[in-house]
Amino acid sequence: MLSETAPRPTAxxxxxxxxxxxxxxxxVGKTTFVGALSDIAPxxxxxxxxxxxxxxxxxxxxxxxxxxxxxMDFGRVAVDSSIVMYLFxxxxxxxxxxxxxxxxxxxLGAVVLVDSRxxxxxxxxxxxxxxxxxxxxxAVNCFDGSLHHSPDDVRExxxxxxxxxxxxxxxxxxxxxKETVLSLLDVALAQAKARARKG
Amino acid sequence: xxxPGSEEPALVRPFLSGLIAASSAPARAYDPxxxxxAAVRSYAMTNGRSHAAxxxxxxxxLQVTTAANDPALNLNFxxxxxxxxxxxxxxxxxxxxxxxxxxxGVIRVVASDLVVDxxxxxxxxxxxxxxxxxxxSRLIEGVRxx
Numbered sequence: 001m002l003s004e005t006a007p008r009p010t011a012x013x014x015x016x017x018x019x020x021x022x023x024x025x026x027x028v029g030k031t032t033f034v035g036a037l038s039d040i041a042p043x044x045x046x047x048x049x050x051x052x053x054x055x056x057x058x059x060x061x062x063x064x065x066x067x068x069x070x071x072m073d074f075g076r077v078a079v080d081s082s083i084v085m086y087l088f089x090x091x092x093x094x095x096x097x098x099x100x101x102x103x104x105x106x107x108l109g110a111v112v113l114v115d116s117r118x119x120x121x122x123x124x125x126x127x128x129x130x131x132x133x134x135x136x137x138x139a140v141n142c143f144d145g146s147l148h149h150s151p152d153d154v155r156e157x158x159x160x161x162x163x164x165x166x167x168x169x170x171x172x173x174x175x176x177x178k179e180t181v182l183s184l185l186d187v188a189l190a191q192a193k194a195r196a197r198k199g
Numbered sequence: 200x201x202x203p204g205s206e207e208p209a210l211v212r213p214f215l216s217g218l219i220a221a222s223s224a225p226a227r228a229y230d231p232x233x234x235x236x237a238a239v240r241s242y243a244m245t246n247g248r249s250h251a252a253x254x255x256x257x258x259x260x261l262q263v264t265t266a267a268n269d270p271a272l273n274l275n276f277x278x279x280x281x282x283x284x285x286x287x288x289x290x291x292x293x294x295x296x297x298x299x300x301x302x303x304g305v306i307r308v309v310a311s312d313l314v315v316d317x318x319x320x321x322x323x324x325x326x327x328x329x330x331x332x333x334x335x336s337r338l339i340e341g342v343r344x345x
Contacts, residue, residue: 014322015260015289015322016322016324016325016334017256017258017259017260017291017322017323017324018258018324018325018328018334018338019256019257019258019324037345043293043294043297043298044297045257045293045296045297045302045303046296046302046303047296047302047303047304069302074257074293074297076291076294077342077345079337079338079341079342079345080337080340080341083334083337083338083341084258084260084291085338085341085342086257086258086291086293088257088258088293102257103257105256106256106258106324106326106328108328108329108335108338133329134329135329178342178343178345181342182339182342182343185335185338185339185342186339188329188335189332189335189336189339191329192329192330192331192332192335193332195329195330196330196332
């Protein structure tokens, strides 16, 4: 398809985009997490989403249909010669969780980041992923190097199913972020194999 | 693909396209802080459509075809901007949105048109990624090596 004079695109084989969603409460470190692994500085994109207001943002209007512009940060990682992994942070206004559908469609899995001082902020993300057939892991972000609650405490407090890994991470450290993504990929692989066995 | 509620149907006001076409005001860059004019402006670019012929995911990647190198090609500026960016590298819908400061919905529609017109080639995410043991294994290997 490409003429000899055409500038040669970077990938040598057709790229395969893969998407991973990074969810969690506002200020939990989603963008930092994305940036720790991304080849590029995280970019911000915006999507206009139409939704039925849940009464939280009600400004006294009778109409409950609203259009909201949500911003999301994302990064890109060239995993090998053809796989490009995109890490998308969910929009900060997490009460609009159901607007993630468009973002989550086709995703391989999700990392739910938890701030152990404000674990309740992760409820919307957990509720969302628990009701979807999407692999996810829960990662407690240790901001200041200290952990306010152990992963076991967090698991209990959030009633996380035994088959969902709860681990600690540090969104600022590339190696820790890598470990977290790998634990998600392990869950995804196990589920893919289980599905393959079922035929 | 046309999942109600996940697209942007409320902004589709076909009458706006005529309105905007009649105006000779220079286009303004999408300004995330100036909310009101941006909504009109963005959707005018798509002639009021929010549904694309080809569904492009946020991470769908785009590259120019040889047809896009035709010097006689005369593209208007959003289309030209997308083609220009995809000439140097393969970029996703989300990256085009970020770089051009246009909402994802707009990029989806305009880029989809460019694919239909044969100027862009799209690389879509694997639909069966959740079942793709080989792909996930490659990912694990690749991420370990990062």
